[in-house]
Amino acid sequence: MQVLLILGRILVYCKWYNAPMKRNAKKYRSNCPINFAQETFGDKWSLLIIRDLMFMGKKYYGEFLSSDEKISTNILADRLEKLEGDGLITKATDKENNSKKIYALTQKGIDLLPMFLEMIAWSAKYDNNTGTPAEFIKRLEGDKNSLIRELKESIAGSET
Amino acid sequence: MQVLLILGRILVYCKWYNAPMKRNAKKYRSNCPINFAQETFGDKWSLLIIRDLMFMGKKYYGEFLSSDEKISTNILADRLEKLEGDGLITKATDKENNSKKIYALTQKGIDLLPMFLEMIAWSAKYDNNTGTPAEFIKRLEGDKNSLIRELKESIAGSET
DNA sequence: CTGTATCCTTAGGGATACTG
């Protein structure tokens, strides 16, 4: 047990937490993967924008604006820019309407899917304000990797 | 492909997103699992406190204070209280020192482990400020559930 | 409809002094 504990911690975390900071790298509060994630999409809105792109099939400015949480327009513009700057999303011009922009997830963004699935599973378990998504939990208890593969294909297929 | 897309979305998300809000439930911005997660631990510090408990073996106030990100003492107190209120951590008095408190993850907190693993994996892939944790990635590509089981035992074993 | 720009408010958070 003790061995496993130490093994687990070294394996999972400590090893690259103490890696030396590279020169000229963007400055984060620390050199920790959890902190990196927090600073990349750990604000009040980014996660929801990614959710809209990933699961809700949204791709237009107005669609994000209309989500239940009611993001305000200036904040949305700011977050879209930041997410684009961090390489999580792309912005392209709609062929049929030049003034319309299409937002889409990059591979880096799509790769957040596994984390989202675990987050959803956790919330489904503990948020007693939602029903229990039995099939989903069941599939997640099975072969996660195959579920993720399927969904990634699905998301990638919906872009363009 | 199209079928898969729709299947994926219904399966993963939409189904309980539209669940009716229960009476007297704590009010969130929306009835969405991602938003629930965001409002529970999506602030600037909670994730890091949980990280310290989960992977760093920390359990005392001063230990959290000493983390690289330099949380300030009033904020730490506030977040510990919120996390306890949300049932993610417990606070107990140290037997050997009455003025010392021991913080520990609850099951609800421990259950965030899978999400943390995916978050770490993503950051390890995209944060070019850290090295590549090859063994970890490799294990995560294999049987995730067995990895999670091992680590959960390890974390649970370290409490008390 | 897709954003910008502006104005204004407040919560989050930093610094630091203080208490048991």
Add this chain to the structure above:
DNA sequence: CAGTATCCCTAAGGATACAG
């Protein structure tokens, strides 16, 4: 050492008007 309590301030965010 384990927290509380204050003071202060900035950045995040809401509301709304405006522009292409």
